[in-house]
Amino acid sequence: MKRVVVKIGSNILAHDEEGLDIKRIATISRELSDIQDKGYDVVVVSSGAIAAGMRKLGLKTKPKDIQHKQAAAAVGQSTLMWAYERSFATWGKKVAQVLLTRDDFADRKRYINSKNTFLTLLSYRVFPIVNENDTVSTDEIKFGDNDHLASLVASLVEAERLIILSDVDGLYTLDPKSNEQATLINCVDAITPDIEERAGGAGSVIGTGGMYSKVLAAKRAVAHGIIVHIISGKKEGVLTGIMEGRLAGTLFRPREEKLSSRKGWIAYGSRAKGSITLDDGAVKALIENGKSLLPSGIVSVYGEFDIGDAVYCLDSRGNRIAKGLTNYAASDMKKISGKRTSQIEEILGYKYSDEAIHRDNLVIL
DSSP: OEEEEEOOOOHHEEEEETEOOOOHHHHHHHHHHHHTTOEEEEEEEOOOHHHHHHHHHHHHSSSSSHHHHHHHHHHHHHHHHHHHHHHHHHHTTTEEEEEEEEEEHHSHEEEEEEEHHHHHHTTEEEEEEEETTTTTTTTTTOSSSSHHHHHHHHHHHHOSSSEEESSSSSSSSSSSTTTOOOOBOOSSEEEEEHHHHOOOOOOSOOOOOOOOHHHHHHHHHHHHEEEEEEEEEESSSSSHHHHTTTSEEEEOOOOOOOOOOOHHHIIIIIIIEEEEOOOOHHHHHHHHHHHBEEEEEEEEEEOOOOOTOEEEETTTTEEEEEEEEEEEEEHHHHTTTOOOOOHHHHHHSSOSSSSSGGGEEEEEE
């Protein structure tokens, strides 16, 4: 399978006061067209709607409240798509607009429907241009940044690679904008706490995500067996270069034991409705022995969730050690927590399952 997802941030496509950079969009469109001509399916996750809307509305700074962000996105999204439409048409290519919210990934049926739409568009050699649906999103359902969205889309379409275009050449040992001693990290075999620490820092004035959000996106993607590149989006030829095997930016190697599509959805797509604190024995059974979660290992239950909802499993220190789909609603889970499986039917009057969460519906985090 040859499929790649390319994420393009606002800081690549737009200027603070001048709006969209049409020349840059044209250059990127040409490179992406070249990649498609070499046999790849290409999905584009693109920011820029709010930045384009800021220009139209005469705003000098990015709006902070959700209403003005939505208004700017509504005004700017058509401009963004028109820029892509014209640029790709130059190379005889077609584009399609795909706007997503967090709930499109959290709901399993909508997740599958979204996947089918993507695969159909790609079968027609169309470039899906994906963005968060800022016009209708609220603080509760926003992705927060399109790096997160790109990692979810990459797993959704089962991409081979995720390429994130940044305003720097990749991940550095230190912040290259403020420290001359910073050196580029060419390859990351495992995303450790040290790697996450090196990526800390705020994003640009226009964008919402910095290097930290890109590394977190890479962490999600490599768990699905996806190769991730963070490269400069402002240098011509780098994008096509890495697809030809040339070294550029930072490469994140995929995990050898990748998550299945279903478990990947549980881990990163589903929305947790609550949490369950486990005793040390249950934590060991889940992490070391790959067991299901039994009611006897549950210490406490938080939140209001129903059968089939996703919940986090916490250790005694509050760390998230797993995430899974529960077999019991919160009200019933509280009643059977700490009890043996043989007591479930006596306590509830029914027994759906011996397990609170079956290991097939559980992902270790």
